[in-house]
Amino acid sequence: MIKIFTLLNKEEWISYVGNSAEYDFYHTWHYHSLETAGEPILFVYEEADTYIGFPLLQRKIPGSDYSDLTCVYGFSGPLSNKKIDEIDEAMMDNYKVAFNNFLIKEKYVSVFVRLHPFYKQQKLLEKFGGVHENGKTVVFDLSLTIDEQRKKYRQSTMDAIKHAWKKGFRVEDETNTAGINTFVEIYTENMKRVGASSYYLFNEKYFSEILNTSEYEARLLTVYDKDIAIASTIIAFTNGIIQAHLVGARAEYLHHSPTKFLADSITQIGREKGMKYYNLGGGLGFKNDKLFDWKCAFSDLHFDFKTWRYIANPEVYRMLLQDKGIEENTEVDFFPLYRYA
Incomplete structure (x- = not known):
């Protein structure tokens, strides 16, 4: 079963996040209520006593009838009342079908999300493809x-x-x-x-x-x-x-x-x-720059930081690039490319 919540569904949003096995303040209703880059939604897929939630921001694509999805500033990604890597394969496969159908039905072209470096969200999203290595984040181990x-x-x-x-x-x-x-x-x-x-x-x-x-x-x-x-x-x-x-x-x-x-x-x-941990983050844009080096001076514990860059509608994605005169195979590290200015 699929449920779509907006900021108007405050109690439901708070309940799904609060009952999740792993979540951060970036997932919360309150943090999303401060966002101005898009309209927050919480996509929820449920089977029996297990759910997978995904807080996202929807944005209209100027000059088109389409939209795309992105995330809040910080680390978000999917959550569940089970750890993501403990959800059974069949449910993850069903989730993929349900989420893809949702993207096509609602005319979403692409999804960009900064994943949480402490949670194994990539196990779910690797079923779609588009999981991208983005660098490292520096962490204090408070144990x-x-x-x-x-x-x-x-x-x-x-x-x-x-x-x-x-x-x-x-x-x-x-x-x-x-x-x-x-x-x-x-x-x-x-x-x-x-x-x-x-x-x-x-x-x-x-x-x-x-x-x-x-x-x-x-x-x-x-x-x-x-x-x-x-x-x-x-x-x-x-x-x-x-x-x-x-x-x-x-x-x-x-x-x-x-x-x-x-x-x-x-x-x-x-x-x-x-x-347990204090996350200092990474460099600017998670590059190995001076800021990252400054943070590395504290700790040798580094977690992988990944993004999810998923093209739900390749045909429309290519059309949007053509309209902007952008080469699809450009070396620019930016997603979605049709928003690159």
């Missing part, structure tokens, strides 16, 4: 003691943290209006400095709302040098995983490396809360 963890740091990273201790830096929980105002200032300045696209720029309302929900726990933590806020981050705690969602530091304090001190401090908070 290690803090001393074992710090032995894995590069010397330059440990030196920066010791420098912060010597300077008397401290981390404050600032999950309040004043903290949000500070974060907006620091984060926006940070994103503009690194030349981030508008996709990574969020307003004060977004930051306030992402922190205020009962579906997951999120905190805003700020590093202080005496009474000056010098770095800030929003993190989320869900099912044993801490996600480093957004972070920024003041330009004039970068030489003090306050975000290294902040990352180390968060692992201690995580241990106190019984968390």
